[in-house]
Amino acid sequence: MxxxxxxxxxxxxxxxxxxxxxxxxxxxxxxxxxxxxxxxxxxxxxxxxxxxxxxxxxxxxxxxxxxxxxxxxxxxxxxxxxxxxxxxxxxxxxxxxxxxxxxxxxxxxxxxxxxxxxxxAAIAVTEPGTGSDVARVGTTARRTEDGWLLNGRKMFITNAGLADLIIVAARTGDAGRGGLTLFLVGRGTDGLSLGRPLAKMGWHSSDTREVLLDDVALPADAVLGTENRGFYQIMEAFQLERVALAAMGIGHAAECLDLAREYAGQREAFGEPLTHLQTIRHRLAAMEVELEAARLITYQAAARLDAGHPEAARSVARAKYLAAISANRIVDDAVQLFGGAGFVEESPVARHYRDVRILRIGGGTDEIQLEILTRGMA
CATH class of the missing domain: 1.10.540.10 (Acyl-CoA dehydrogenase/oxidase, N-terminal domain)
Incomplete structure (x- = not known):
């Protein structure tokens, strides 16, 4: 090993x-x-x-x-x-x-x-009233003589304004997990429209919008996968998505740790570099330990997912939770170490601070990951 x-x-x-x-x-x-x-x-x-x-x-x-x-x-x-x-x-x-x-x-x-x-491509699952509870998706897909008719609204859809293809989750059956189906919706399809780009706290260079489906007519072959199995297809895809988001957290944290080390070595306080202060050296060391722990658990989750390991889903949940939490803490520590210089827009750590916060929400919140890890306890 x-x-x-x-x-x-x-x-x-x-x-x-x-x-x-x-x-x-x-x-x-x-x-x-x-x-x-x-x-x-x-x-x-x-x-x-x-x-x-x-x-x-x-x-x-x-x-x-x-x-x-x-x-x-x-x-x-x-x-x-x-x-x-x-x-x-x-x-x-x-x-x-x-x-x-x-x-x-x-x-x-x-x-x-x-x-x-x-x-x-984009994936459109989240709705104005439905986020973490995917089984409650309300967008509908009604069967017609020629295929399907989709109606509904999707919210916070990354890449919506760029997408040539949007994969849409819609209800084709009964309420709950067993009634969702995924559909392929191409750019320019009649009835498909987009909201304005959302002004976000972070991820400024990404496109995030509302997706509106108003009698979107699709052919029968627009179904992606198996009818009424969309919920399970989404849950399967969440595994790699969460690994990628956890790894993004590692990237944010690693970059900010490098920036903090460089800044601490150059910035003087009380007549000497910050790294001459034990409290600063210890903070940097603690940031490194937390980063390496998150990195290892994320790499393990990815490797287990690739191998089809029976504990892969739990490993992914652990990685998504730990990496998101740790990255937010490490980036916050970097801003603190930079002081006022870390609070201005020109500072890279300020951008990472804005960008990293969403990782505790997107792709499954902290709470969802903990719920996965505590299933069977009650």
């Missing part, structure tokens, strides 16, 4: 970091100011193979694993949470539904363009 990455994953981590340093970091400031994802990055990410890590080779991907996705998420988040989540939602939160459950025709239509960065 080893707690180190194998050479393949070490090499991939190094190449992902080099890509982020070369292609992503120079665009972060302008993307934040514009409030949008840099369009040129899509094909650059695709050409580098970073959008098709788990896509089958037959569809232009690498047929790789979730641990590679976690490493990519970590490296992207070190630069920008908004840019990271935009790419990750398309490639590793929406596309996996097509990879796992798409028909051959659906896979032929979407997988290669998504892996190449020539198309963008």
């Amino acid at each position: 080893s707690w180190e990455l194998d050479q393949v994953h070490q090499d991939f981590q190094a190449s992902a970091r080099a890509f982020v340093d070369r292609q992503v970091r120079p665009l972060v400031e302008s993307a934040e100011e514009a409030g949008s994802f840099p369009a040129e990055l899509w094909k650059q990410l695709g050409s580098a193979g970073l959008l098709g890590l788990i896509t089958p080779e037959a569809h232009g991907g690498a047929d790789g694993d979730g641990l590679a996705v976690a490493l990519l998420a970590e490296e992207l988040a070190r630069a920008s949470g908004g840019i990271a989540v935009t790419a990750l939602v398309s490639a590793y939160m929406a596309a996996p539904h097509v990879i796992r459950h798409g028909t051959p025709a659906q896979q032929d239509r979407w997988l290669a363009p998504l892996a190449a960065g020539e198309a963008v």
